[in-house]
Structure formats: C-alpha cells, structure tokens
Amino acid sequence: MKRSQFLALLAAPAFAFLPGCGKSGDAASAPGGSVEKRLTIAFLPKSKGNRYFSTCEKGARAAAEELKVDFLFDGPTNTDPAKQNEIVENWITLGVDVIAVACENREGISGALKKAQAKGIKVVTFDSDTTPDARSFFVNEATDEGIGHALMDGAAQLCGEEGEFALICATLTAANQNQWRKQIEARLAAKYPKMKLVDSKPCDDQKDKAQQEATNLLSAYPNLKCIMAICSPAVPGAAEAVKQAGKSGAVKIIGLGLPSENRAYVKEGVTQSLILWNVEDLGYLAVQTAYAVANGTLKAGDKTMKAGRLNEVEIDGTSVLLGKPFVFTKDNIDQFQF
Amino acid sequence: MNRYFRELSVTGALVLLLAVLAIWAPHFYQPQPLLSRFTAQTPALILTIGMTLVMIVRQIDISVGAQFGVCAVVAGLISASGAPLIVALAAALAAGAIMGALNGVLIAWMGLPSIVVSLATMVTWAELLRLFQQGKFINLPANVQWFGLSQSAGQQGLIFGSVLLLAGVSWLLKNRSGGRHIYAVGSDAEAARLAGINPKLTTFTVFVIMGTLAGLAAVLNMVQSPQVDPKCGVALELRAIAAAVVGGVAVSGGRGRLWGSFAGLLLLATINPALTFLHVEAYWEKAIQGLVILLAVIADGLRSRRQTS
Amino acid sequence: MSSQNSRSIKSLLLRHEVLLVLVLVLEIFYFLNNARNFGTPDNLSNIVRHSAEIGLLALAMMPVILTGGIDLSVGSLLGLCAVLFGVMTHDWHWATLPAAFVTILLGGLAGAFNATLITALRLPPLIVTLGTYSLFRGLAEAITQGTKTYRSFDPGFLGLGEFRFLGLPLQGWVLGFAALFFGILVHLTVFGRSFRAIGYSPEGTRYAGIPVLRRTAMPYILAGLTAAVAALLFTARLQQARADAGTGYELAAITAVVLGGTSIFGGSGTVYGTLTGIAAIAILSNGISRVPAVLKAGIGGELASLLTGALLLLALAAPALVRLLQSARKQPTT
Structure with missing residues (x-):
C-alpha cells in the first residue's frame, strides 16, 4: 500500500458501513453471470507493517492486476502465534480459490492448510514453507x-x-x-x-x-x-x-x-x-504460481512455468525457484530500490 | 534512611550488580561502549520521568510507546525532507502534546480510567502508524545524527541534557507549587480540591507533559542513528512503568521520587548487558527482569508489614 | 407512577449491558448484510473457536477486576502452562490426562503465587502481576531455551481442537461451562457476591465480617486455573506448544471485561456483560475482515483493532456523555 492511498483506505471502511454501499462495490462476490468468474487469490504474509512483506505485497498486487484476479491481503498485526491459522480458517469460510502463505510456523499452520485443501482450495507457500503435504507448490527464494x-x-x-x-x-x-x-x-x-x-x-x-x-x-x-x-x-x-x-x-x-x-x-x-533475494519478485511469483495452480496450467511434475514478466521459471520437484539470492555490494546496491 | 528505603535499596542493588560486573567482567567499564550504552538509555529515561509524574498523580499511561513511535516518524519525515532539526523537534513535541492532551481530556475531564483510555489510544496510534508507514525505515540526512556534532560530543550532550532535565523536574516537583500539586492530587484528589487545587487541571497537565516528553524522547532517539525505525516505540511503556515501579513510585499515587525511578531504570537497563558480559543465555532475561520487579515490591511489602505489626 | 415507569425504562436502556447488546445486534445485522459468508455455520464455529482462549481469560479476569484488582500475568501464564504441558507429555513421557491435570494444578499454583503476594503482603495487583507477567513468560522461554517447540501430541488430544458436539465446537462448550460457573459464582453465591463488595469498599466489607484477604485471593487462583485450561485448548487447536503462546492475551481479556461493563475500579459488573463484550469483539474482528471494501484494501487486522479501541472508548465515555447532555438540557430550565 502506498502512503498516498492511506487516506483513501481509511475512508473506504467508513463508506462500507453505509448499508448497501459495501454490496454495490463488491466485485469479489458478484455472481459470475456476465463474465467468467474471477479467481480470488488470498495472500498471507508472516506479519504486517513490515518492510519486507509490504514489498512482497507490492509485487503480488502487480501480478494480481496483470492476471485480473481478485486479490485479498491480510496478516497478523501482533505476535499472537495463532493468528495465521485463524486467518486461513476464516478464508476457508469466505470462499477463496487459492491461498498463498508465508508460514510463520511450519507445522503449526499445516492443519489449517490441510483443511483448506479438503474444501477444494489450492494452497501455495512462499518465503517459508509448511509441510509438503499441506500445499501444492512452494515458491522458493532460498532453502x-x-x-x-x-x-x-x-x-x-x-x-x-x-x-x-x-x-x-x-x-x-x-x-x-x-x-x-x-x-x-x-x-x-x-x-x-x-x-x-x-x-x-x-x-x-x-x-x-x-x-x-x-x-x-x-x-x-x-x-x-x-x-x-x-x-x-x-x-x-x-x-x-x-x-x-x-x-x-x-x-x-x-x-x-x-x-x-x-x-x-x-x-x-x-x-x-x-x-x-528480490523481494518484490517473490510476491509477484507467488501470485503467478497461485494463479497457474488454480487454472490447472501448473501441475505436479512440471519442470518450468511461465511467470509473466519473469518469463520462464524453473521448478525443482514442488519448488518454484525464484533464482539465486543477490549479494549486494558497493557497486551494485544502487540498482536496487526495495 | 527509612524515608528513602526504596530508593536506597534499588541503588544498592544497582551498585551490587555493577560490583559483580567490575569483578567478573571488567570489559563492561570500557569508556566508549559504556558511553554508548548510557546514551542509548536517554530516551527511556525521558519517558520514565514522564511516567513517574503520571504515576505520582495516580494514573498510568500505556500509550507512551505508541506515542513515541508516532513522534519518531513525524520527526523523521520532517528531517528527511530537509527541514532543520529544530522544526522536527517542535513538530515532535507538538504531536506528543496533542496525543497527551487527548489522553488528558478523556481521563481528567471525562473521568475515564487511565489504564483503559491509554490502552485504547495505544492501539489507535500503533495501528494508524502501521497503516501509514508500513514498517518503512526513514533515512535521515547526514547532519541530523548527533545534532551534526562529533559522536562523543553528541553522546555527552544527550546524557548531560537528559540528566539536567531529570534534576530540573525533580527540583520543580519538590520545590514549586505545581510540583507539590501533583503529589497532593495523587494522594487525595478530593482533599487537594478542598485545598484549592484544581485536580482536573493538574491531571490534564501531567498527561500533556507526558506526551511532550514522549516527543522529546523520540527526537533524542532519532539523533543517535541515521535512520528511524517506525517500530522503535514498541514495548517502551513497559520499560518506563517497570523502572518507576522498581524505583519506588507507588501505583496508588502520591509517592515516588525521580531519582528512584532513575536508579530503577539503570538497574533494569544493566541487566541486559550484564547477561551478555557474564555469559548468561539470552532466554533468561525476561525471567530475571520479572524477578527483579517482584523482589523490589516484595521488599517493600515485607517492610511495611513489619512497620504496621 | 407512569413517569416512574418511563424513567425505569430509560435507565434500563442506558444500562451498559443493554447498550452493548444493541451494539452486538447492530454488528450482526450489518455483517449478515454486508460481510461475505458471515452467517454460515462454519464461520460461526470459527468465531467461537478463535475467541475461546481470550474468552476464558476474560471470564476469569472479570471477578479479579470486580474486586478492584487486575491480572496482567494470564497471557504469560497461558504460555508457561502450554510449555509445561509439553515438557510433561514429551520430555517426561506422561500420558495426556495426568499431564493435563497437573498442568491445571500448576496454573492454580501460579495463581496462588499472585494471590499470596497480593493479599499476604498487600502489594498492588498491577505491580505484582506486571512482575509475574515477565516472570512466567521468562520461565517459559528459559525452559524451552526460547527455541524448542513441542509438537505431535496424542491424536485424541489434538482432536479436541476440532471436536464438535451437537454442532457446537468443544471450545464453545468449555466457554459456556466457564460462563455458567463464573455467573453462578459471582451472582448467586454469597461467596462470590463479596467480590463486588470488596471492590466497592474493602474497608466496609471487612467491617461486615467478611474475610477480605481470603476472598480477594480466590479470583487470582481461579484465573490461574483458567489460564491453564486455556493453554490446553490453545495447544490442541494449534497442535503445538511454544513459549510465545498467549502473547498479548491479557490486554485482549481486559478489553473484553471493560467493554462488558465491569468497572476497572471494581465494585460493579456482570458476567453476562463480559460474555457480551467477548462476543462483540470476536464478531467485530471476524466480520470486518469479510466486508468487501476492507478485503480489497487488505486492512482487516488493523481495522479490527482500531474499531475495538474506538468501541472501548465509546463504551466508557457513553455514561459521561449522557450525563453531560442531561445537565445541558436541565440548565436552561433551572
């Protein structure tokens, strides 16, 4: 979220409280009559208000815009270790199509993610993985x-x-x-x-x-x-x-x-x-992967996938590889803005 | 002796800890790191001064950490835009005073309980700050750090200024009518009112002072490094409250001295480096801090029990 | 007669709990109409499951605050109990049942430690529990060296986290039982009514022949026991025990109690008010994250906290505002 959007965002919920207003602006739950149903991708960082993950979010939003999907974003605002599980369980009942999550807690969150999978929701992880049986792909910036x-x-x-x-x-x-x-x-x-x-x-x-x-x-x-x-x-x-x-x-x-x-x-x-690694690309690739998994274009056993501006991306087993981390030095650090 | 029991016992504990360090970890006393360590505590010291006043007037303010964070970002953004430091300082003080005044209005004039009011304002400032800044560090121009002076001059200036402020407020508390009013309202607001003091105004003023000090503390923190971390205020309120409590300030109001809080802060702030120097694992820190707080109040309780029986 | 009647209706309407129920109804009505899939059985069960631990702590906190005290250590104690349970089941290879029993016992013991310092030494509860807040969390970190996480508990025990009976999750039954217990204790027993009396006037209660110190101790011990029960629920739900369990829950519990109309100074409050407070917060944070505009902006977490804070301030300020309005209306006539 850019700072310029800050006031607009603060105003948004105020409008949401007017009866009916929230409904009319609700693209996400619009019945899929006129156009085909838009995919909903839910994006869960380890924590909010953190420069690393707000950079991730920036890349993720860019990908969501390119792919024309509905993009949901929420995450823990405090250090309560139960919060990520609660958000996943809430998203299950909300009815999203894919969940992309950076797991704070490898085993702790796997139960909630398996529940999501049982309801037909696709799960991909990025940044840090859960147990392999609780997701289809892991967008891997580094092991x-x-x-x-x-x-x-x-x-x-x-x-x-x-x-x-x-x-x-x-x-x-x-x-x-x-x-x-x-x-x-x-x-x-x-x-x-x-x-x-x-x-x-x-x-x-x-x-x-x-x-x-x-x-x-x-x-x-x-x-x-x-x-x-x-x-x-x-x-x-x-x-x-x-x-x-x-x-x-x-x-x-x-x-x-x-x-x-x-x-x-x-x-x-x-x-x-x-x-x-390139944090913005990490968020971008996570959403691209989530999209490909939900559309069925990315299946188990694939060796590469097309990922928008990142072109061809390699896949190792169930890990989608972002590429090698950067080592920043005096000479190249000015090229990176995140 | 008896009158100063709490302050002296805390000072004693501090001296003991320092003696242990002198014997087993003389490295602790290398002058330059010691100066840096002390300088790093000046923002907490400023907050502790405010918290001591708030507790003497029989209130509490758990929103100071969040206020500190907001003021730090305000000062940081203004400095980053190239404005002189004095402008950033004025803005931070004003922002702090406004947030303090909001607490003050709700607590003093509407009579709402301070612990709940400041809990609500803490959440409000912290969440707004998170939404606004998104955890982004603010990089400051080169002349902000140490006020543009050399490092050692800046550090000495910060320490001298904070201790001077401590001494000044301490003197005012003891010798000026405004200071005595704070004690009077804290020990019995009704009696104070009958004696011609305006308890509401006194309480309100104390919260404004608290907020302003939070602004000052944020600026003193800002000048110690070339960046502002918007999370810099998290949990600072607990440090200030704990320092005041260990230093003998009563939550029931009307009792406490600033030099006691100062000793309390130094004791708590020495525990963390002491663990590093004595090679104790970091995961003991919270337990030891809790134990120090408990020991301080237990000593107090045992003593007052012996006196009454 | 009729004017008296209307006045009593008016004062009933101005009662905190009644206003809060109105807020709750408004919340539900609004979210049913504007939040996605809010009213589904699965989501309602989510709300109950996610608020159970904080709810339990709030119910136990209520009698503490009623006596004019406070307990800041319950969140840390939750963490400590979770870790102790992990130590017993994993490091000592105890069966789940005795381990759970001993965990609850130790929770009670920790509560008794708070109670002893507060009553026997007459120390301020805020300070004592600020100390144990740090101590209990510190012990949990020291026992696990900060890093150790206990996992793979007995499947039967983990099943409790998902268990439902008559459509209601286990957490709901535990919460309901606790509400019943504290409701009866506080409102129907002579013993529990003395909590209110102590909060209202400790001196007066002592003159009335009630053993004030012994009665003041009881809520802290109950809070310790409850924190241990909450720790077990938390462990079953998250399928792990780690030193950071329950971080910040003490403030969430206090918020629910105060929002529920219990005076932070003690002496007045009801258990059903607390229960309404818990529900108002749980429904608000669940529902607001389902409103489309909020979903789109991705600010559900922050907004839930902001609105809870605002609600808390409003709830506190409402009586003062009403008094202000009334005095303003009276003044012109006199």
Missing part, C-alpha cells in the same frame, strides 16, 4: 539450508575461517529464524572447526535493540571478528554499533537485509556482505 550455508560460508570467508563471531536474530521463538540458526550451526560444526559462535541475541525485530545488543557484544567479546544479523532490522542496527565503536572494517558484518535500509553502511564499508 533454509541455502540461507544457512550462504551466511556461514560468507562469515567464514570474511573471518579467514577462524575466530569468534556472534549472531543477532529477531526473537528466540521465531520458527524460521530457528531453522536458519540450526543450519548455520550445522555448517559451522561440519566445516569450520576454528570458528566459534560465542553468543546469540534476540533484537525483538527492532533496529535500536539490535544496536544495543551489538554494542554489548562488541565490548564483551573483544576478539569478535564478525556479527551475523539474520533479521532485516538487525543489519543496520549492528552496523551502527560497529561504526560507533570505531571498529568499521575490523569487525565484519554479514546479514540478510534490505538494500534501502543498508545502502549507506555498505557504501562506507561497515557492512561487508548483504544477502537477499
């Missing part, structure tokens, strides 16, 4: 393993494969962060015996908290060679702490983050390695 290995290998390279490093994550309970941490630790144990993960701190998904944690880590572990930030607000937070401690370049930073939030630090050389 847990891929992310874990990229971060750990990257950190090892920055440190010369030896020394201490610390990690900052979103919250201790966030499911996908924990999956990544597991992969990072597994890779560490398998390949880098001379490196040591000294501490992991949560930053509650807040930049300022990440900055404070990083400040503490830097002075509590004077031999620290690298900070790995695995949630997007933690990357600029850690960078600011390193900069204020006067350790730019001496303590390396690697993380998963948005170019728009890290541009200055990458250019100054505070942050060495920033990894992320």
Whole structure:
C-alpha cells in the first residue's frame, strides 16, 4: 500500500458501513453471470507493517492486476502465534480459490492448510514453507539450508575461517529464524572447526535493540571478528554499533537485509556482505504460481512455468525457484530500490 | 534512611550488580561502549520521568510507546525532507502534546480510567502508524545524527541534557507549587480540591507533559542513528512503568521520587548487558527482569508489614 | 407512577449491558448484510473457536477486576502452562490426562503465587502481576531455551481442537461451562457476591465480617486455573506448544471485561456483560475482515483493532456523555 492511498483506505471502511454501499462495490462476490468468474487469490504474509512483506505485497498486487484476479491481503498485526491459522480458517469460510502463505510456523499452520485443501482450495507457500503435504507448490527464494550455508560460508570467508563471531536474530521463538540458526550451526560444526559462535541475541525485530545488543557484544567479546544479523532490522542496527565503536572494517558484518535500509553502511564499508533475494519478485511469483495452480496450467511434475514478466521459471520437484539470492555490494546496491 | 528505603535499596542493588560486573567482567567499564550504552538509555529515561509524574498523580499511561513511535516518524519525515532539526523537534513535541492532551481530556475531564483510555489510544496510534508507514525505515540526512556534532560530543550532550532535565523536574516537583500539586492530587484528589487545587487541571497537565516528553524522547532517539525505525516505540511503556515501579513510585499515587525511578531504570537497563558480559543465555532475561520487579515490591511489602505489626 | 415507569425504562436502556447488546445486534445485522459468508455455520464455529482462549481469560479476569484488582500475568501464564504441558507429555513421557491435570494444578499454583503476594503482603495487583507477567513468560522461554517447540501430541488430544458436539465446537462448550460457573459464582453465591463488595469498599466489607484477604485471593487462583485450561485448548487447536503462546492475551481479556461493563475500579459488573463484550469483539474482528471494501484494501487486522479501541472508548465515555447532555438540557430550565 502506498502512503498516498492511506487516506483513501481509511475512508473506504467508513463508506462500507453505509448499508448497501459495501454490496454495490463488491466485485469479489458478484455472481459470475456476465463474465467468467474471477479467481480470488488470498495472500498471507508472516506479519504486517513490515518492510519486507509490504514489498512482497507490492509485487503480488502487480501480478494480481496483470492476471485480473481478485486479490485479498491480510496478516497478523501482533505476535499472537495463532493468528495465521485463524486467518486461513476464516478464508476457508469466505470462499477463496487459492491461498498463498508465508508460514510463520511450519507445522503449526499445516492443519489449517490441510483443511483448506479438503474444501477444494489450492494452497501455495512462499518465503517459508509448511509441510509438503499441506500445499501444492512452494515458491522458493532460498532453502533454509541455502540461507544457512550462504551466511556461514560468507562469515567464514570474511573471518579467514577462524575466530569468534556472534549472531543477532529477531526473537528466540521465531520458527524460521530457528531453522536458519540450526543450519548455520550445522555448517559451522561440519566445516569450520576454528570458528566459534560465542553468543546469540534476540533484537525483538527492532533496529535500536539490535544496536544495543551489538554494542554489548562488541565490548564483551573483544576478539569478535564478525556479527551475523539474520533479521532485516538487525543489519543496520549492528552496523551502527560497529561504526560507533570505531571498529568499521575490523569487525565484519554479514546479514540478510534490505538494500534501502543498508545502502549507506555498505557504501562506507561497515557492512561487508548483504544477502537477499528480490523481494518484490517473490510476491509477484507467488501470485503467478497461485494463479497457474488454480487454472490447472501448473501441475505436479512440471519442470518450468511461465511467470509473466519473469518469463520462464524453473521448478525443482514442488519448488518454484525464484533464482539465486543477490549479494549486494558497493557497486551494485544502487540498482536496487526495495 | 527509612524515608528513602526504596530508593536506597534499588541503588544498592544497582551498585551490587555493577560490583559483580567490575569483578567478573571488567570489559563492561570500557569508556566508549559504556558511553554508548548510557546514551542509548536517554530516551527511556525521558519517558520514565514522564511516567513517574503520571504515576505520582495516580494514573498510568500505556500509550507512551505508541506515542513515541508516532513522534519518531513525524520527526523523521520532517528531517528527511530537509527541514532543520529544530522544526522536527517542535513538530515532535507538538504531536506528543496533542496525543497527551487527548489522553488528558478523556481521563481528567471525562473521568475515564487511565489504564483503559491509554490502552485504547495505544492501539489507535500503533495501528494508524502501521497503516501509514508500513514498517518503512526513514533515512535521515547526514547532519541530523548527533545534532551534526562529533559522536562523543553528541553522546555527552544527550546524557548531560537528559540528566539536567531529570534534576530540573525533580527540583520543580519538590520545590514549586505545581510540583507539590501533583503529589497532593495523587494522594487525595478530593482533599487537594478542598485545598484549592484544581485536580482536573493538574491531571490534564501531567498527561500533556507526558506526551511532550514522549516527543522529546523520540527526537533524542532519532539523533543517535541515521535512520528511524517506525517500530522503535514498541514495548517502551513497559520499560518506563517497570523502572518507576522498581524505583519506588507507588501505583496508588502520591509517592515516588525521580531519582528512584532513575536508579530503577539503570538497574533494569544493566541487566541486559550484564547477561551478555557474564555469559548468561539470552532466554533468561525476561525471567530475571520479572524477578527483579517482584523482589523490589516484595521488599517493600515485607517492610511495611513489619512497620504496621 | 407512569413517569416512574418511563424513567425505569430509560435507565434500563442506558444500562451498559443493554447498550452493548444493541451494539452486538447492530454488528450482526450489518455483517449478515454486508460481510461475505458471515452467517454460515462454519464461520460461526470459527468465531467461537478463535475467541475461546481470550474468552476464558476474560471470564476469569472479570471477578479479579470486580474486586478492584487486575491480572496482567494470564497471557504469560497461558504460555508457561502450554510449555509445561509439553515438557510433561514429551520430555517426561506422561500420558495426556495426568499431564493435563497437573498442568491445571500448576496454573492454580501460579495463581496462588499472585494471590499470596497480593493479599499476604498487600502489594498492588498491577505491580505484582506486571512482575509475574515477565516472570512466567521468562520461565517459559528459559525452559524451552526460547527455541524448542513441542509438537505431535496424542491424536485424541489434538482432536479436541476440532471436536464438535451437537454442532457446537468443544471450545464453545468449555466457554459456556466457564460462563455458567463464573455467573453462578459471582451472582448467586454469597461467596462470590463479596467480590463486588470488596471492590466497592474493602474497608466496609471487612467491617461486615467478611474475610477480605481470603476472598480477594480466590479470583487470582481461579484465573490461574483458567489460564491453564486455556493453554490446553490453545495447544490442541494449534497442535503445538511454544513459549510465545498467549502473547498479548491479557490486554485482549481486559478489553473484553471493560467493554462488558465491569468497572476497572471494581465494585460493579456482570458476567453476562463480559460474555457480551467477548462476543462483540470476536464478531467485530471476524466480520470486518469479510466486508468487501476492507478485503480489497487488505486492512482487516488493523481495522479490527482500531474499531475495538474506538468501541472501548465509546463504551466508557457513553455514561459521561449522557450525563453531560442531561445537565445541558436541565440548565436552561433551572
């Protein structure tokens, strides 16, 4: 949602309260008499009011417009772990055709998604997967393993494969962060015996908290060679702490983050390695996949699919591949606006 | 001694924690990180000053975190547009004062319970902010950070300014009639009214001050980094309330001192780094904070029980 | 006589609970006409299932607030109980039934801990439960080291999350039973009526010969037991137990109680009012996300919170506004 639309959106529900008005403006439930029935795709991010997922939403809306489908969007506005399940169960009774979901909770949400499938609703996942039996396709920007290995290998390279490093994550309970941490630790144990993960701190998904944690880590572990930030607000937070401690370049930073939030630090050389996929394309591809699944053009066993402006996209098993993540550097970061 | 029991016991606990750190983790006292750590607490300190006043007047305000977030985004957007910092500061203070005044009108003049009113306004500001900003960071021009000064000058300025404000408000509370009115209304609004104080006006003013301080705190937070995170206010109200409570401010109103709240804030704010320095796992933090709050009030309860029996 | 009658009708109409029922009816009427598939049996069952845990906490919170107290720790306790249940069934390999029983017992014990601090040491409930709010959640995180999630419970237990009897989901039956229990306790027993008296005037109640401290303790213990029951329901519904279960539920429960007409200062309120408050919030958040214009804009979650906040303020301000209007009308005549 653009900020310019903000006031219009606030006004919309006010009109919706006038009896009848909501009905007449209701394209979604219009009976499919005159034209063929429009497909309804419901799009569920892990959380709302989050730059990562609002960028996803932008791409998703663009795809929905191209495909002329009705696009529903809702997501948790707080940290209640039951919220995603409730939204899916509500969408089942609402009567949508496809649900595209970024799962906060791999196993927790599978029951609700299976219920949807039993009612004939197609399910695709994006960003983070559920159990494979609860969806038809997963729009895969990177596997847990891929992310874990990229971060750990990257950190090892920055440190010369030896020394201490610390990690900052979103919250201790966030499911996908924990999956990544597991992969990072597994890779560490398998390949880098001379490196040591000294501490992991949560930053509650807040930049300022990440900055404070990083400040503490830097002075509590004077031999620290690298900070790995695995949630997007933690990357600029850690960078600011390193900069204020006067350790730019001496303590390396690697993380998963948005170019728009890290541009200055990458250019100054505070942050060495920033990894992320094209988030807008991720949302776009999720809706394209959802559409293709609902139309029957995408079936199990297919090796490629056509995805609008992304052209031909590869499929591995039931994973639709977005392509390799970007590594943003001084030289290319200005090309990315998200 | 007895009069200052709570404030002194909290200060004692803080000194103990600092002593433990001095023995087992002397790195804690490296000057530059210590300065950064202290500077990072100045916004919370400003909020704690306001919350102490609110609690002395026998109210509570759980919307301050959301107010802080709104003010941060207001100040951030204005700074990002290239306007001078003073304009951003004025706008943030005004925004805070307006939000505080709304709380004040509902609580003081309509007589509605502050905990419920501020719960409703918290939800309102937080949701509007989310809809408006969508979690987008605001990148600030280079001259905003540290007011355009050097880092250490900026940090020292922030600390000096906040502590000066603390001392000033503390003095006003004790020595000026307006300050005494806050205590009077908090301990017994009816008696205060009979003594010629306007309890409604006093309560209203305190909420406006609280909102204005939230605006100030947001700006002091903004100048510490080149970006504004719109989620920066989340859960700050709990920190301010906990600091005041641990520092001996009574929720039943009429009792409390700012330096007690200050000690409470420092104690709570030292726990988090202490865990890092003493190599305690992060998942103990909440339990330990809860325990500190409980110990502080239990000590209080045991003492007052011994006195009455 | 007739003027007295009309006055009593007027005061009945101005009663908080009656106004709230009107709001509820308006909500239902509006959503039936404007929200997609709102009135389907499946959706009604959704509303009940999704509001059960917060509803239970609200019902238990009501007597606490009635005595003039508050319990901020119930959401955290829900999380702690869910984790403890997971520890017993998974790490200790207990059968579901004894584990559930002990979980409820421990919930009661945690409530008793709150009650002891509040009554024996005469500490303010807000502060005590602010401390245990942090402590209980912290313990849940420490036990699971923050990261551990308990999954794959006994299928019979998980079936409870979807179980229906006579068309009503299990959650509805539990909620109904709890409402009946608290309704009888608060309104029909001498014991429970003393909650109101304590909230109204603790000193006066003491002079009336009622053991105030012992009676004040009871609602907190019940809140602990209820939080544990809610934890079991939550675990069955979500098919997992993790330290973040029930985050923020304490504020949602307080909102429902206050919206339901219980004074936050204690001394007045009804259980059926609380039940109406729970329904008003649950129906609002379900229905608003089905209104086409809201669906299109994708702002269902935010709007539900905003409208709940507005409703809460309106409900609180209504009596004050009515008084203002009345005094304004009186003034010209006098």
